[in-house]
Amino acid sequence: MIARTCPRCHTHLELEESSLVFCFHCGAPQVLLSQELRDVAEQQQAPADGADGAATPATQQLDPTVIQWQPMLKLVAGVSACFGLFSFLLPLSLFAPAIAMSLYTSRFRQARVTAGLGARIGLLCGIIVSAVTGTIGAISSLILRVRSHGDSAFDDAFRTQIQQFRDQLTAQHTPDVAGTTAFLNIPEFRAGMMLCGAALMIAIFLGVISAAGALAGYTRSRAPGRAAL
Incomplete structure (x- = not known):
């Protein structure tokens, strides 16, 4: 069992892993991600953050054929x-x-x-x-x-x-x-x-x-x- 809190009404819930249920208090759907999906999301987020930091104006190349x-x-x-x-x-x-x-x-x-x-x-x-x-x-x-x-x-x-x-x-x-x-x-x-x-x-x-x-x-x-x- 996984203990968590409803994101809408903050009611304490106990859910089975990989299950989709609704909050018995407010009816909000409760979606859980597996550990594999979390690892994939973290791997995809890390290169994106590095690329944003590296894309500075100093590293951008200008087209040499365009008139300055x-x-x-x-x-x-x-x-x-x-x-x-x-x-x-x-x-x-x-x-x-x-x-x-x-x-x-x-x-x-x-x-x-x-x-x-x-x-x-x-x-x-x-x-x-x-x-x-x-x-x-x-x-x-x-x-x-x-x-x-x-x-x-x-x-x-x-x-x-x-x-x-x-x-x-x-x-x-x-x-x-x-x-x-x-x-x-x-x-x-x-x-x-x-x-x-x-x-x-x-x-x-x-x-x-x-x-x-x-x-x-x-x-x-x-x-x-x-x-x-």
């Missing part, structure tokens, strides 16, 4: 900033995605490079180059206007474009040319035209550099050494 974005973004930012800081390198900024991916794969040789990855890297490079170039241009224009009260080269180019537009209207015998082109003298309209022109140029630049990055990624993915990975 933290070092990749650092390389992209560094390469793009160099092209953006020096205006004479701006035409060569289309090679920024290829340079960034080359530097990354020289460190992580098993990284999987694709055309989609190249397009994303190209877009990031284009955004950073545009931001750096635009910031430098805005600061330099502001300094010129504060010191000399005008950016003569930019203002002369803008006035030339307006005069060409007026000449075209005059050649087409448009009545009241002065009234038709009066909105061109509004500062807010000129600022809006400059912003729209800059946004159009940036959009075109982002599209071109993204395509260049996709081409660079596709070329690297089709390389013989990469195809085997």
Whole structure:
């Protein structure tokens, strides 16, 4: 006989081994495990506890083919900033995605490079180059206007474009040319035209550099050494 207590009402019971009975006080079923089953459960629980203790972040292995974005973004930012800081390198900024991916794969040789990855890297490079170039241009224009009260080269180019537009209207015998082109003298309209022109140029630049990055990624993915990975 095995003496035990009911888990529900805590009444003292005397049960035969391997028997299933009900508590005579509350009716709760009384289930007993054999010693063999207890030994098996303890053996299964011990490796599970050891595995939980061993599975620490330090022992986890990262897939070498997956792109690690933290070092990749650092390389992209560094390469793009160099092209953006020096205006004479701006035409060569289309090679920024290829340079960034080359530097990354020289460190992580098993990284999987694709055309989609190249397009994303190209877009990031284009955004950073545009931001750096635009910031430098805005600061330099502001300094010129504060010191000399005008950016003569930019203002002369803008006035030339307006005069060409007026000449075209005059050649087409448009009545009241002065009234038709009066909105061109509004500062807010000129600022809006400059912003729209800059946004159009940036959009075109982002599209071109993204395509260049996709081409660079596709070329690297089709390389013989990469195809085997």
